[in-house]
Amino acid sequence: MSASINLISEYRCFKGTVGFCSHQSATCNSEMKFAVYQPPQAKLQPVPVLYFLSGLTCTEENFTTKAGAQRFAAEYGLMLVAPDTSPRNTGIAGENDDWDFGSGASFYVDATEEPWNQHYQMYSYIVQELPALIAEHFPVKSDKQGIFGHSMGGHGALVCALRNSEIFKSVSALAPIAAPMRCPWGQKAFTNYLGTNENTWRNYDASELVKAAKYNRPILIDQGSADKFLAEQLLPEIFEQACKDVNQPLTLRFHEGYDHSYYFISTFMEDHIRHHAAALCD
Numbered sequence: 001m002s003a004s005i006n007l008i009s010e011y012r013c014f015k016g017t018v019g020f021c022s023h024q025s026a027t028c029n030s031e032m033k034f035a036v037y038q039p040p041q042a043k044l045q046p047v048p049v050l051y052f053l054s055g056l057t058c059t060e061e062n063f064t065t066k067a068g069a070q071r072f073a074a075e076y077g078l079m080l081v082a083p084d085t086s087p088r089n090t091g092i093a094g095e096n097d098d099w100d101f102g103s104g105a106s107f108y109v110d111a112t113e114e115p116w117n118q119h120y121q122m123y124s125y126i127v128q129e130l131p132a133l134i135a136e137h138f139p140v141k142s143d144k145q146g147i148f149g150h151s152m153g154g155h156g157a158l159v160c161a162l163r164n165s166e167i168f169k170s171v172s173a174l175a176p177i178a179a180p181m182r183c184p185w186g187q188k189a190f191t192n193y194l195g196t197n198e199n200t201w202r203n204y205d206a207s208e209l210v211k212a213a214k215y216n217r218p219i220l221i222d223q224g225s226a227d228k229f230l231a232e233q234l235l236p237e238i239f240e241q242a243c244k245d246v247n248q249p250l251t252l253r254f255h256e257g258y259d260h261s262y263y264f265i266s267t268f269m270e271d272h273i274r275h276h277a278a279a280l281c282d
């Protein structure tokens, strides 16, 4: 069945276009928004597509306006899609009360707990509905999809790729929440979205998933050493050890003095686009 999208605004950018779009999501049972960068190559032929999942408090705008990704996407001929980080204005009581839970903080899971399960189905949205919608409305090669993200979005990208290696042929992350079951942000989100049975949490923890995933493609992670969330929330060393245990190829780079901000993200954006282009572009 065909699904319609609404183009809210459009801007010329590096000989391509940035568009901000909305649509009615059947999966999340609400309006969802996303930004899409179409590189100049997309005017001539279908191009590979790279999804970016943003972090806590973000909308589709943060990455689009602050990461500086379009220059490199235009160079390599990649379409960029940046979805919002959660459903919004659902009417769920308390959805806007916390900055690290509810609106802007979906953790990219399919919620099983009431009342969140009525709308917070972001895992299925990212893996199924959004790629189908993009393929219907934009000139993309559906067999050439990659995914990356920052912080909560880095966690989401790793989980989506590790669980769906046939869909996402490349993955990388910037300062991801790498072991969410073991950090306060993840424990709060998983308890409220998924319930208290920690066995179900493992389906959304990259450090658990990688043990059986057989992803077999290189993973790139960049992390700032001056990131205030590193020691308590991000825990990349747990993911690193899990990768070592199963021989999962991982490049984990620490960068002296960099924090958690988009200044850090934009500094290493070219490396991430190049990582994905190597896997997705001919």
Ligand SMILES: N[C@@H](CCC(=O)N[C@@H](CSC=O)C(=O)NCC(=O)O)C(=O)O
Residues within 6 Å of the ligand: 054, 055, 056, 057, 058, 062, 066, 099, 150, 151, 152, 153, 260, 261, 262
């Ligand atoms: N309000 C918080 C900081 C929130 C924050 O740093 N959000 C990050 C993602 S954190 C993990 O998912 C972010 O990307 N913010 C948007 C931006 O444009 O920087 C606090 O006060 O600590």
